[in-house]
Amino acid sequence: MSGKIYEKEHQIKYYECDTKQKMTISMLINIMLHVSGEQSYSLGVGDEVVAEKGLAWIILQYEVEVERMPAFYESIKITTQANSYNKLFCYRAFKVYDSQGNLCVSVNSTFALMNVQERKMARVPAELIAPYESEFSKKLIRMPKPVKVDEEKMTSKEYQVRYLDIDSNCHVNNSKYIEWAMDTLDLEFLTTHEIETMTIKFEKEVHYGQLIQSEISSTKNQENGIVTAHRILTEGVTNCEASIVWKVTA
């Protein structure tokens, strides 16, 4: 894999952690994205440069693998690297290490550029991608698809999109979809299970004031682990699909 590596230290705060004092996946994703934003800025292709071309980065998918979720007050190192790209997609990897250098979390992501006016995906211009020194490869990387929600066993909860769900990018913050998905699970489950892997695919943006449905169904995988399938919908349209493989908290 080619691509410049950018890294950043981060100290985990109490409000980034759940009741088990482990960092929440939604906060981790927030911080990862901040780090990739910093890399872009440092390479002279920050969001404002992208915006001048009428474009904006969007995230299509995250593949998350958790070895050990870091805990309150730990200092972690987050690295990011734009590995490769093709006409439409950019593939970026994130890694989270603890202070001993152990890999804690690994994330593969797919980014694309959107033409802000037309609300359509745009080709990746050479001058925006060159500074990352990532490899051009025609080959599309097939990311695993999230497990589908089982319509017959599905339950759902409603959430109204709030003002503070929208961040400085003027979009519903990506991490909110994860919060709506996870909140369909009960307290007992969430305090006794941890995320092992998560696949999340963003299909269509949710907007302020919309009422979203967060659907969930649960199944088991071959190793007898619990897998939850999630779908976020507004007015019958799928905005986001995700699936999570869980492990019992040690």
Add this chain to the structure above:
Amino acid sequence: MSGKIYEKEHQIKYYECDTKQKMTISMLINIMLHVSGEQSYSLGVGDEVVAEKGLAWIILQYEVEVERMPAFYESIKITTQANSYNKLFCYRAFKVYDSQGNLCVSVNSTFALMNVQERKMARVPAELIAPYESEFSKKLIRMPKPVKVDEEKMTSKEYQVRYLDIDSNCHVNNSKYIEWAMDTLDLEFLTTHEIETMTIKFEKEVHYGQLIQSEISSTKNQENGIVTAHRILTEGVTNCEASIVWKVTA
């Protein structure tokens, strides 16, 4: 004012900001509290030392005064100082400065210790307070009371407490009350107004799964500024009261 001063630099992230790229008050309060937690830890009286005595810090009130809310990507300096205390209350000040040293935000707060088992306020033990070198003063500091919600002009919204509203302290994160209060205001208002001052008083803890009512009424002060009065209730019991004086965004 006596009391050791502790300070910390912080770079503002995109997910800490609202649609106007200004830091949200809820995130600022999260970070302030992290900084005071660091001071306690550095002085050998961190939360785990307090917990060994069967105690925990609780926050009773914040008085917030905003000169200029810092924006995305700014580096700010947060200082905190435990100014004075009496038998039951500890008074702590926070200040937020920008990179030019201008004061952006000033917060006065009242803390107390709770006996975790009895869920009652406890006297402040000398050995827990001595390291801060704050002044003992019998005098109670009278913080301004939040403006009361006008029952006749009041509107309200309901929120269900979510798993991720609870942080690593196993309590509903204080900043969530502010989010529930502010979300009763509409998008048009929130994107054209900024907080000038805020008084927030925490009366009774909200728990996971509870359905909260977030009430709001609006009035004008002598300077013709808009003042919103807020109350958070569960089953008719007041959990939190707040009032906010707003200024029109420049």
